Amino acid sequence: MQRFLIALVVFALAGCATRKAGEPVRVAAKPPAAQRVPEASKPEPRTVPEPTVFEATGSDVQQFIAEVAQRRGIPASDIEKLIAQGRHQPRIIEIMTRPAEGVLRWYEYSEKLVTAERMDAGARFWNENRATLEQVQQRTGVDAAYIVAIIGIETSYGRNKGSWRVLDALLTLGFDYPPRAKFFKSELEQFVLLTREEKLDPTAVLGSYAGAMGGPQFMPSSYRNYALDGDGDGRRDLFDNWNDVIASVANYFAVHGWQRGAPVLTEASAPADLAATLDRRNLDLKDTVGTLRMRNVVVDGKFDDATPVILLPAELRDRPNVRVGFRNFYVITRYNRSILYAMAVHDLATGIDKRMQSAGTSVAAAGGSQP
Secondary structure, eight states: OOOOOOOOOSOSOTTOOOSSBTBOOOOOOOOOGGGOOOGGGOOOOOOOOOOEEOOOOSHHHHHHHHHHHHHHTOOHHHHHHHHHTOEEOHHHHHHHHOOOSOOOOHHHHHHHHSOHHHHHHHHHHHHHTHHHHHHHHHHHOOOHHHHHHHHHHHHTTTTOOOOEEHHHHHHHHHHHOGGGHHHHHHHHHHHHHHHHHTTOOTTTOEEOTTOOBTTTTBOHHHHHHHOOOSSSSSOOOTTTOHHHHHHHHHHHHHHTTOOTTOOOEEEEEOOHHHHTTOOTTOOSOOEEHHHHHHTTOEEOTTSOTTOEEEEEEOOOSSSOOEEEEOHHHHHHHHHSSOHHHHHHHHHHHHHHHHHHHHTTOSTTTTTOOOO
């Protein structure tokens, strides 16, 4: 699941599905009181045009139809008929282009996603799906806690899977959003194939405003490439079948290199001037524990100097702070290209697992690996 770089655009509610698996979760936030605009000076609300029937007659649309028909062996008339049923959604463009009110710091992001309520919901989800989670963890090596955390952050355990027609979202972004038109046209092509393969009504599938779908919020290409039939019923249903969702999230992690029982993240400390210069866009394992120690970063002594790592800015409310991510942390960023997202997944997984262990019911308590 390809993802574009971290976009902490302050818009949607925490857990709102916006992406291809791995595109950023957007978190609503109010500016500090001192920065709020007085009511009298606030600009007039922007008027967003109403949705309109999508025109399939444009040259770029016709070129898309012809290329997909030739490449995939699908009658051009079928594709044209489908596109003619789409709607241009100006609201989606407005959402995608809205200027960020600010970039969240780690403590702000964490406070919105890593909550006691979400941990409690995760523990309930784990208990309800314990047998499947245990089987998947044993088979793939992917920790159940991280599977549960991903589903919690993506859709709040199914409560917020998106309400936009995926067809409308992909058409609108593919043909009316130039910055990422190529990506969304590709996903539209994948959606056409997916609905034919999985026998889905393409006009009825709902998801996020970016076209992500189901419990794990997979984009169409991710659905086609990584979704699994988790219960052997002959279907890959990421909308209503938690067995399939759990198996598919684990499969995504496994394919991208998750290491069984390996660490994800550890706390560390670094000189304040170093912490202040870290680039949160860095998602590469370009450091080692040894090179960090040479830069006066204090890392737990149990980790070998040769271990590849990412040094992560993790601002606290009262001071700069750093953490260190390992290979499994990098794998989480393949799901969503954001270090804040990956840290939130780790912390939520840890909190959920602690709840399960305190009840004596987690996979870790039964002898499995731990976050």
